[in-house]
């Protein structure tokens with residue numbers, strides 16, 4: 001293993017506070033790195049420091065992974081030991097060690113066989129007492145097996161890739177401080193300054209401005225779908241504060257570079273730094289940050305007051321404008337909305353907050369009386385920052401986030417036209433200043449020219465330590481997405497994703513021509529994997545665009561819209577020239593800005609390919625999955641980039657209601673894709689077969705609701721009716737059950753091991769799967785069927801980033817704020833049915849009616865299974881922080897006892913006979929006395 005690359009990596013299973021302690025090592029190393037960046041004499045130190053920093057960059061459990069065998073290309077021992085720095089690839093590829101991988105694959109096979117035999121057994125053992133029960137339960141089991149397979153098969157060949165920033169630096173950074181790295185446009189979307197607090201958005205912007213990437217190659221765009229002056233002025237404040245914050249970060253190698261999270265760090269930030277200077281600087285910057293915060297918090301009031309002043313002479317009935325500080329009327333939404341100035345009806349706005357920096361380093365001023373911060377050795381330039389609010393007009397479908405992203409794509413093309421685009425939601429800040437470089441490694445490696453995008457995992461902060469609603473989603477990110485990297489690549493999940501710009505324009509990947517037929521360089525089990533190989537010359541090259549039917553465009557010119565200026569940028573976006581510093585010069589002059597406004601017009605996309613063959617795809621609220629899908633079916637690949645400390649961190653809804661709504665949106669979006677022309681069953685043959693399976697999985701999973709609802713109630717009902725899904729649970733039935741569940745558990749253990757997550761997270765994942773299935777997934781199925789039938793568009797309900805509780809006292813207060821939603825009805829019913837069911841069973845045993853307890857075992861097991869899974873839901877629904885478990889237990893015990901007592905003590909409830917007279921209609925459940933649950937309903 002190469003020095004400094006693999007060592008020091010940690011198992012992210014122990015992660016939660018990890019980002020804090022990880023920084024201690026990282027920060028002091030980075031401090032030297034950046035402080036020294038000012039003088040070229042210190043380049044050696046820089047390289048050394050960088051090495052130390054990168055020691056932290058890998059992210060999986062080291063013990064489970066080995067480098068893939070590269071002996072085809074290298075004589076010698078295969079791994080990169082002994083390979084000179086110049087010959088090392090910009091990223092390493094690892095696979096799971098055989099000792100984990102082989103049993104993993106074998107078990108998948110065993111379970112598949114067992115499941116098949118089980119279903120066959122079930123089909124051949126009818127239950128004549130209750131045929132409906134038998135048929136539906138088999139349908140359910142079949143679906144569970146099938147959906148397990150959809151989920152499991154794409155995980156047959158997990159791959160882990162580790163970027164090597166030392167090599168990247170070596171190849172692309174020059175000693176004079178300039179760099180050959182490609183341009184990078186960063187898009188941030190926000191839609192509401194209140195639901196998405198401006199302070200948090202400002203923090204994200206600051207973290208971007210301070211990230212470690214060549215300043216002149218980096219442009220940040222904020223899309224504001226609210227069109228509010230409040231957002232704009234908050235960004236203007238951020239730009240002002242950045243003049244202090246960014247040089248401070250560079251000088252001292254601060255991590256993380258979002259000020260809020262930095263100042264919240266509880267670790268010792270003094271370690272390894274020039275003590276006095278740092279302490280003074282930090283105190284000073286902290287003070288400035290507090291003032292900045294105060295200004296942000298006062299902005300709303302200030303804008304109101306200012307506008308009131310200007311509006312003093314406005315007559316009644318006339319619109320009252322919102323005024324900018326320079327005495328002009330704001331073009332966007334006004335505080336008191338009026339025509340042409342309200343959400344959904346305002347002009348397009350493009351304002352450059354920070355213009356493009358010079359191409360050479362600019363050192364700051366030394367400390368002086370009115371400027372106590374000494375920046376004389378620090379590059380003080382800031383990346384370009386642009387505020388964009390696309391035009392909105394009534395009668396236009398603005399296509400939610402996807403529409404905003406497409407507007408940004410065009411606006412940025414005429415302003416900076418970087419060949420790569422990183423997209424972040426407004427609440428996701430850059431937590432690791434090396435993240436951009438890490439992502440770029442996967443775009444510049446050999447063999448990277450067929451990579452469309454690099455997806456980072458989504459990481460969250462502010463989630464309660466027990467992660468009650470599986471917000472971290474670790475199984476999905478560290479398991480599923482990483483595994484897909486061994487197929488064609490992870491799916492796109494909306495934020496934290498680095499795109500190759502031309503893929504958004506509908507270009508095909510460069511094809512390899514083998515024996516006359518073209519096929520893309522797919523990874524995975526079904527194609528020979530072409531790994532990034534060391535020892536070969538690495539040139540900086542983008543997918544060069546060949547001249548075709550439409551000139552340099554893959555599609556007719558008119559499908560890109562009316563702006564010639566924009567269309568002209570397209571071939572350049574892929575041309576190698578943007579890589580060289582001189583040519584990437586950006587001029588955000590009047591004309592360019594005017595053009596940017598023009599391409600953000602509400603009507604721009606009329607009769608164009610935007611939203612279908614070009615850009616982010618419309619027609620679903622999960623624009624992310626389908627946008628990535630459209631690239632994969634062209635044969636593009638994607639890569640997964642998980643680094644440590646986490647690249648980006650966002651906020652997650654820890655409130656049950658918000659979480660259910662979020663999952664409702666995702667599952668609805670998935671089904672929308674299923675019922676569209678982008679159904680993965682019909683995708684082109686460029687799609688790797690198991691990649692297709694993964695897409696089928698992600699667009700069908702909500703259907704589980706239909707089967708699961710049945711499955712979570714019927715076994716409970718069976719106590720009352722006396723029927724079970726099998727006529728008589730035989731030994732064979734239990735043996736199958738044991739195998740099917742046992743293999744699942746062992747597979748989970750292995751998966752947890754290679755993914756570097758915990759068994760606890762695996763259980764949480766399962767628990768939330770059931771909660772979501774019986775609530776959000778069910779609603780999604782109904783909602784989408786409704787849409788399909790009545791052709792109604794589904795709205796995008798923003799996930800609130802503003803905690804409802806009192807944050808000061810308890811950071812997780814929001815967890816137990818119960819806001820009623822219809823989505824809670826089904827899980828509640830299921831819980832009640834199961835408690836009642838187990839109580840009846842208990843009563844029957846007490847009563848001496850069921851002497852053979854084994855008869856109940858199957859049902860009791862199911863009962864437990866259901867209640868165990870819905871426990872977090874019940875906890876969230878009932879509890880006050882801390883006391884919850886007791887409340888749930890009492891509730892449970894109470895219902896249980898009451899039901900059992902009623903059952904035993906009210907003779908006519910189980911005397912049989914006469915109720916048949918009262919409820920004769922319940923005929924089909926003959927055979928036992930207690931055939932009807934309705935007797936226990938009040």
Ligand SMILES: O=c1ccn([C@@H]2O[C@H](COP(=O)(O)OP(=O)(O)O[C@H]3O[C@H](CO)[C@@H](O)[C@H](O)[C@H]3O)[C@@H](O)[C@H]2O)c(=O)[nH]1
Pocket residue numbers: 189190191192196223225399400401404424425426427493494495621622623624662665666669796797798799800
């Ligand atoms: O009309 C809109 C609606 C949303 N957004 C932005 O979209 C982002 C995601 O919205 P959010 O409410 O935070 O959704 P989440 O459920 O947290 O987001 C996940 O799921 C979305 C798809 O449903 C993806 O777009 C996101 O990237 C992904 O993080 C935010 O930055 C919003 O500002 C807009 O710009 N315009």
Ligand SMILES: [Mn+2]
Pocket residue numbers: 425427650651799
């Ligand atoms: Mn979000």
